Amino acid sequence: MVDHEKLLKLKREQDAVILAHYYACPAVQDIADYVGDSFYLSKIAAKIKCHTIVFAGVKFMGECAKILNPQKIVLMPDARADCFMAHMIDNNFIRESRKRYTDLAVVCYVNSTTETKACSDVCVTSANAVTVVSKLPNKNILFIPDKNLGHYVARHLPDKNFIFNDGFCPIHEHIDVQEINRLKKEHPSVKVLVHPECNAAIIKIADYIGSTSGIIKFAAENTDREFIIATEIGIKHRLEQTSPSKKYYFPDTTPKCLNMKLNTLENVLSVLKTGKNAITVPTELAVSARKALTKMLELA
Ligand code: 13P
Ligand code: SF4
Numbered sequence: 001m002v003d004h005e006k007l008l009k010l011k012r013e014q015d016a017v018i019l020a021h022y023y024a025c026p027a028v029q030d031i032a033d034y035v036g037d038s039f040y041l042s043k044i045a046a047k048i049k050c051h052t053i054v055f056a057g058v059k060f061m062g063e064c065a066k067i068l069n070p071q072k073i074v075l076m077p078d079a080r081a082d083c084f085m086a087h088m089i090d091n092n093f094i095r096e097s098r099k100r101y102t103d104l105a106v107v108c109y110v111n112s113t114t115e116t117k118a119c120s121d122v123c124v125t126s127a128n129a130v131t132v133v134s135k136l137p138n139k140n141i142l143f144i145p146d147k148n149l150g151h152y153v154a155r156h157l158p159d160k161n162f163i164f165n166d167g168f169c170p171i172h173e174h175i176d177v178q179e180i181n182r183l184k185k186e187h188p189s190v191k192v193l194v195h196p197e198c199n200a201a202i203i204k205i206a207d208y209i210g211s212t213s214g215i216i217k218f219a220a221e222n223t224d225r226e227f228i229i230a231t232e233i234g235i236k237h238r239l240e241q242t243s244p245s246k247k248y249y250f251p252d253t254t255p256k257c258l259n260m261k262l263n264t265l266e267n268v269l270s271v272l273k274t275g276k277n278a279i280t281v282p283t284e285l286a287v288s289a290r291k292a293l294t295k296m297l298e299l300a
Contacts, residue, residue, distance in 0.1 A: 002265040007031060010272045015051035016075075018268065019044060019065070022212040023234035023260035024056045028077075028268060032056060035238065037213040038064075038110050039125040039300065045069055046297065054271060056263035058083045059279075063114050066279040067286050068293055074279040075271040078262035085111045085197075088167030089145035094119045097142045097163060104163075105138035108292060109146045111169070114281055116144065118288035121295070126196050127211035128300035130156045135299045148172065152196040152209060171255050172197035175230050179251040180205065183228045187249060193218055195231035202230050216242055232257050 008031070011018065019041050020032035029035045034044045038061060045053060045065035052073040055062040059082045066074040094106055094116070108120035109129070117123055124132045130153050133141060141160050143150035145167030154162040175198055184192065184205070193215045194206035203209060208218045212235050219227050219239055226247040229235065233254050240248070271277050281289070 002269050004031060007265065007269050007272065010269065011054075014272055016054055016272060017048055017050045017052070018054045018056060019061075020056040020263070021058075021061065021234070021260060022216070022238050023232045023257050024263045025234065025261055026237040027265050028056045028263050029234075029237055031265065031268070037125065037127055037211045039127040039211065040213060041065075042068060042110065042125070042293070043297065045074075048072065052272075052275075054268055055279075056268060057081070058086075058257075058259050060086050060111055060113065062279045063281055063289075064110060064293060066281050067114065067117075067290050068297075070281075070286060073275070075275065076277040076279060077264065077267035077271055079277040081259045081262040083111050083169075083259065085109075085145055085167050085169045086113050086116075089116055089165050091116055091119050093165060094142065094144065101140045101142075101163070103138050104140045104142055105133075105136045106142045106144065107133055107136070108144050109149055110293075110296075112145055114285050114289045117292045118285050120144070120292045122299065123292045123296040124153075124300075125211065125296070127213060128296065129153045129196075132296055132299045133157055133160070146197060148198060148200070148203070149196045151200065152203065168199075169197040171232055171257050172230075173199050174253075175199070175202055175251055175255050176253065177201035177205065179253060180228060180230055183249050183251070187226060187228065190226045190228050190249070191222070191224055192228045192230060198230050206230070215239075219243060219246060219248070231255065232260070234260060 018032040046068040106120040142163045144165040191207035
């Protein structure tokens with residue numbers, strides 16, 4: 001059992017701030033200074049003043065924090081926490097596409113490696129992808145690595161020509177539409193709130209599609225009392241905190257990102273004590289990746 005007082009004392013002594021994604025487990029969300037979606041957390045990371053950031057998320061999130069605020073020490077509670085989707089793009093595909101299309105904008109979901117960001121023109125998150133791409137002058141858009149988010153953005157911007165990559169989030173891709181339809185049958189007229197990383201069949205039956213913070217906001221502001229949720233289970237904690245009297249139904253096959261769940265109170269305490277798992281990004285790579293991230297922050 002981790003002593004909360006001890007952890008908070010150590011955090012103050014180390015001049016540290018804890019950032020947690022909505023998919024981190026409830027105990028970690030509860031001790032975090034900031035909890036949010038990828039976009040919110042990247043904005044916080046860019047302007048944070050303290051000495052150390054402990055990032056209870058996955059590797060690309062910690063790397064974004066380090067790239068946007070290189071003077072800070074960024075610690076990952078568990079160095080193994082990575083995002084599967086980040087590795088589903090071959091950077092040669094970007095180089096070949098640039099040769100094939102003049103006027104190409106390479107738009108990179110933040111769920112990507114630093115190397116991929118460094119080959120891209122602009123980053124996006126699920127919360128700002130439509131806004132950012134709509135502001136690009138380019139007709140041809142190479143959207144990487146997520147095919148599902150890419151198709152979602154393309155539907156909003158029919159005047160642009162999208163080239164897709166075959167990447168996906170295994171957790172969202174494998175949410176089964178039959179399970180969602182079964183929930184709809186059990187709870188008729190209950191709205192289905194969906195993350196854009198979900199597969200096409202789920203997107204088709206969604207009443208609302210948005211980022212994790214978008215889903216939380218929709219559920220809080222809508223007058224309905226019950227919602228079917230198609231995204232990772234960690235979001236349930238904030239949904240229940242924001243609107244405790246409402247009901248949230250998730251698929252029986254619980255969508256769970258095991259990488260996010262590697263963040264525990266024990267390893268948050270451990271990295272605060274030892275300073276291990278510090279993110280490092282080679283300078284040249286960081287400079288190129290920062291351009292794509294900064295452009296996102298400007299356009300969003
Ligand atoms: P959000 O930016 O919506 O929080 O999503 C991040 C993520 O990893 C979804 O799988
Ligand atoms: Fe990556 Fe999917 Fe986990 Fe999000 S839920 S961090 S996209 S593997």
